[in-house]
Amino acid sequence: MKILDTKFVQGFIKMADDGYRQGWHERNGGNLSYRLRTEEAESIKPRMNFRDEWFPIGTSVPGLAGEFFLVTGSGKYFRNIIVDPEVCIAIIELDEAGENYRICWGLVEGGRPTSELASHLMNHEVKKDVTGGAHRVIYHAHTTNIIALTYILPLDDRTFTRELWEMATECPVVFPDGVGVVEWMVPGGRDIAVETSRLMKKYNAVIWAHHGMFCSGEDFDTTFGLMHTIEKSAEILLKVLAVSPVKRQTITAQNFRDLAVGFGLTLPEEFLYEK
Numbered sequence: 001m002k003i004l005d006t007k008f009v010q011g012f013i014k015m016a017d018d019g020y021r022q023g024w025h026e027r028n029g030g031n032l033s034y035r036l037r038t039e040e041a042e043s044i045k046p047r048m049n050f051r052d053e054w055f056p057i058g059t060s061v062p063g064l065a066g067e068f069f070l071v072t073g074s075g076k077y078f079r080n081i082i083v084d085p086e087v088c089i090a091i092i093e094l095d096e097a098g099e100n101y102r103i104c105w106g107l108v109e110g111g112r113p114t115s116e117l118a119s120h121l122m123n124h125e126v127k128k129d130v131t132g133g134a135h136r137v138i139y140h141a142h143t144t145n146i147i148a149l150t151y152i153l154p155l156d157d158r159t160f161t162r163e164l165w166e167m168a169t170e171c172p173v174v175f176p177d178g179v180g181v182v183e184w185m186v187p188g189g190r191d192i193a194v195e196t197s198r199l200m201k202k203y204n205a206v207i208w209a210h211h212g213m214f215c216s217g218e219d220f221d222t223t224f225g226l227m228h229t230i231e232k233s234a235e236i237l238l239k240v241l242a243v244s245p246v247k248r249q250t251i252t253a254q255n256f257r258d259l260a261v262g263f264g265l266t267l268p269e270e271f272l273y274e275k
């Protein structure tokens with residue numbers, strides 16, 4: 001089967017285009033990665049073009065040794081992924097130490113994997129471990145409303161989680177663990193990757209102050225849906241704050257406890273503080 005026609009490549013392209021249409025991927029903003037299943041990697045091996053040159057990842061991810069990833073290319077525009085995927089995305093293989101990668105497909109006009117490769121792979125390593133291998137997608141987007149909120153809310157997990165939960169009843173159902181927040185840091189390196197992956201042990205979504213958000217999930221739909229839900233919640237909160245700095249009424253801590261019973265959820269008490 002042609003690599004481009006596989007279900008996972010098609011799902012990746014659709015998700016990238018969905019994100020572009022949301023307005024989250026100006027210019028080369030954002031990046032996406034998918035950890036291939038063993039069967040998927042096996043099925044396309046005859047069609048891969050293993051390049052001889054290995055490059056350092058910039059960090060060490062021994063938990064992902066020998067795995068294959070579909071990733072967006074550094075400097076590539078999400079807008080162009082659906083137009084010319086083989087130029088914009090790549091499949092990479094990691095070496096047996098989890099320290100180097102090589103390109104096996106894609107980026108046909110040259111280039112490298114996403115500038116946030118270290119963050120993507122460190123998040124994958126954590127999520128593979130804590131979900132028993134279930135999570136396969138890591139997505140970074142420049143979500144407008146979440147970015148705006150990082151200028152006005154205190155940059156802590158407690159405040160962001162509670163405020164976002166309050167903006168729509170389904171929010172705690174979609175992200176019951178809450179969201180993590182990373183204060184402003186230089187993107188593209190190991191330090192921000194270490195901090196983000198530390199929070200990914202606890203959360204499926206991590207906000208980067210004044211920059212955007214990272215989400216993790218089992219498949220393209222749930223990961224995109226998580227990003228979309230959180231970003232919409234941020235949009236509602238900004239609208240509320242724009243009209244009135246105080247809320248006349250809201251979903252209360254007790255309402256959340258009742259919701260948890262009704263939906264069979266576990267909502268951490270740290271987010272159900274009295275205001």
Ligand code: 2HA
Nearest residue numbers: 028029030031116187
């Ligand atoms: O430009 O989003 O964080 C790609 C990015 C870097």
Ligand code: ZN
Nearest residue numbers: 029030211212
């Ligand atoms: Zn970014």
